[in-house]
Each structure stands twice: as structure tokens, then as C-alpha cells.
Amino acid sequence: MFEIDTILRNALHEDIGLGDITTLATVAPGTAGRAQLVAKESFVLAGMDVARRVFTLLDDTVAFEKLREDGSRIERGEVLAWLKGHAAMLLQGERVALNLLQRLSGIATHTARFVAALEGTGTAVVDTRKTTPGLRVLEKYAVRVGGGRNHRTSLYDGVLIKENHVVAAGGIAPAVARARQRAPHTLRVEVETRNLQEVEEAVAAGADIIMLDNMAPAELRQAVLLIDGRALTEASGGVTLDTVREIAETGVDFISVGALTHSSPAVDISMLFQ
Template sequence: MIGLDRIIENALLEDIHTGDITTLAVVGASGERGAVLKAKEEMLVAGIDVAARVFHLLSTSIRFTPHFSDGARVKPQDVLADLDGDAGLLLQGERVALNLLQRMCGIATLTSRYVEAVKGTKARIVDTRKTTPGLRMLEKYSVRVGGGINHRTGLYDGVLIKENHIAAAGGITEAIRRARAYIPHTMKIEIETESLAQVAEAVEAGADIIMLDNMTTDMMREAVGIISGKALVEASGGVSLETVATIAATGVDIISVGAITHSARAMDISMLLKG
């Protein structure tokens, strides 16, 4: 991944800074030890190579042997990887490796639950820009591992006209006109709508993707009828595992879920030195 080393190096600097006082005092130069990364609950693996890279950046002499690849589903007590190397360096890399791995596994696992909930419908689960600052690349990768789809990566690679853009432009039609005149012909225009009247205007103005923001399922169903295949339909706002299947049943094409990145729980993984 482009930029991965910078993410890890910053995290290591943040954690170790001028030195791991506890390890220097208690462990010192105790030689090589083995360790294991162990799952403590069922999860979908994501980020195993990221964890390996943490230790390799500390020392290329550390041996990291994974037993599962990203996308594998593991059970409690499954050993995700074996490590061998300097005991002090293993301990210095432990928290950064676990922080990233636990976070990525949590996002992949939660995403997979949303994907499973809409199985049998045409709806696809996509992420948002509601990511941890600095970790967007890793979090969006984890969404893909979980079976989800990435929305735009940032403000630079997709047009999404939201309510403030509409207000600044003076209306939906004018906002779409300005966007169409500005962007290359290869780029699509998505616009956020909050009412059925706005949906109808967006269709008339030629939007490629119409987001239904915080609408009831009855409104969504009616909006899908108004759009009638003239644009892709995205549902957004207040989506949960309890509501996502009902939303999918309205006939929308895309369901964006901020929770899969901003509210995913870190999975429980431990690193233990071998006796």
C-alpha cells in the first residue's frame, strides 16, 4: 500500500518516542524469543500484512509467519501468526501492530455483517469519508475485505453535491449545471436530496447518482419510483444493522454506512511471548 510505511512509522514514533522505558529496564538484551498473535473472538481477518510490516520496520531480522490471509474467518484461540526475534523489539512493536490489526479486523467484520444482511437484494454496502484521520487507506481497504465497496476516497476523486453546496449555488439545478461544466466527461455527479421534490428536480437536471438523505423507507420507495432507473439511487443516514435490510428492500442500489468505519469495535487480539 502506498503510504503504509509512513503511517506505521508515525505510530511507532508516537508510541516509542525516545525509548520504551519499561522494556529497556525489565527486558534489556535478553535475546530472541518467540511470540504468537492470537484471536480471542470470532472475526474476519484484515491487516495481517500491516501487522507484519510493523515488526519488519523495527527490524528485518524479525520473522513473522502468518497462518491466515485477509478475508479468512477465524475462531477464538486461533493463532493468526507466529513471530520470532529480539524480545525487546517484539514488545516495542506489540501495541502498534495490535492497534492497527484490531481496528482493521473490526471494520472488516462489521462490514461483512452489513453485507450479509442485504444478501439477496441488489443493494451494495459502501463506506463514507467518516474515517479515522490518517488511517483512511487502511480503513477503506478493510471495508473491501469485508465485502463492501468504497465510495469516493476523498474530496478530490468524486463529485458529491451536498446541502451546503446546493445552498451556495442557489439550487439543485444550478449546482448540477456548474458541476457538469467543470468536471471531465468521465466523472459522474452525485447529489444529496432530502425531499421527493428535490429528487424529481435532480432527475430532471441529469444527476448520475441521487442520494436519499435520512428519508423514511416509504419515501425511499417512492423516490426509487420517481427516479425509475434514470440514475443510481443511494440511501444514506441513520443506517444500522437493524434497519439495513428494510432499506435494501426499497429498491435502492447503494447503501452508505458511516458506522462501518467510525463505529466499528476493535476486535480482541493478543500477543503473547512463548514460554
């Protein structure tokens, strides 16, 4: 909660700054307000408690009645929540609350489409660190709401040896060996590979997870056969809704999709005063 409150306070400060000039100029002090959040399209809902927290940080007397919970499939025209409190506080919190609610719901909706495309394959879709700076904890939450899974959160909670690490370390084998020496035994070691030769090197080095980067389906199948269960497999690179099913059918365990967080379109939600 402390991390989320910091995110929300910064967002409110960015939007309100020294004061909401329009509200101060047009709304009499003490005016009571009642509003509803209304869906303008169909989507998977995520971020209701975040939106509520925006208003309670401004004024803890604001009443926020949730009518739908995160993970719900929303239809156009549905009322998501009722708000009641000082009109000025509702107006000042409106944009920050909607920005986050629309953004997180967009991620959950996009993720749910990938999850549906993978149904029955046994392959899980995971996110990446390609998130909006400052919003990672919220955006990764939205991925989970949409049915996806989280990859590592940050640089500190997972070992992922990528192309540049391999070059700097002098090869896959020495990179994995050094990672084993330094990383806690509780962390898995993942290695990014670009071809079958590198896959063989990663297997020989004892990688726990092998990322198969930008490989065509035929090469992915060969890689999965080559690894033969000795490591978990993750396909990555340029994955779309049109290609994700074919990739999953190669037998990989995970498919990482940066687009879940960097390219999900926000959904349309309005706050309307009554």
C-alpha cells in the first residue's frame, strides 16, 4: 500500500499542482457531489481499489461504492461505482482515477485475449519489464487480473542473462557459472538464446530457463526437442495475437509478451455527475 500511495500522491501532485483553478472558480465551497463511473465499451475491469484510493487520499470522507470487482467482464453502459462527497474532491481526483482505471483495465483486457488464445495448450503468457516508469507494480497487477503471469518484477528478483551480458561475460558458460556463484540458490537462472547453438550452450551450462528469442516456429520445435525437459522454455520476441497460438503449439512452457504492458490501449470509462 505504501508504494501505491506514493504513486498516487505523485500523480495527484502532477495534476493538481498549486490548485484546481477551474473548480475553485466555479464550484462553491462545501458543494456536495454525487457521481458514477460508467463503462463506454466492453472490457475486463482492473484497478477499482486504486481508483477508490485516489479519492480517499484527497478526502477520506468520500464514499466510493464498488458495484463490480476487478476481473469482471464489463459491458458498455454498466455503472462500475457510485461516488459521494465534496464536489471539489471528486473533480480533483477524477482524471488521475480514470487514467489509472482505464490503463489497468486496458492491460487486463489485452492480457485476457492472449490467455483465451492459449486455452488448452498448457502454455502460459507472461509479461516483461517493458512497463510505464513508476507504474510497474500496478501494470503487473493488471496482467494477473487478466489471467496472465508475471515475469521477474525488476533487476533484483531474477537472473536473466541476455545477449549483452553474454558478450560482457565472455560467453554463456562463464556467465551462468558466475551467476551461480553470486545469486542466491532460491533464484533460477535464465539465459536468452538466439539460435540452436546457443541453446546447446545454455543446456550444457545448466540454465534453469532458456529464452528462445525471435525464433520461427520450426526452430522453436527443434529447440524444445533439444532441451528435452532439462530446462523450462520461454519464447519471446514480436509475439502477437495472430501468432501466439502457433508459438504455443511448439511446446514451449511460457511466452513473454512485452505488448501486454507497453502497447495495451486504454479502455473508455467516464465519471458523470448526477
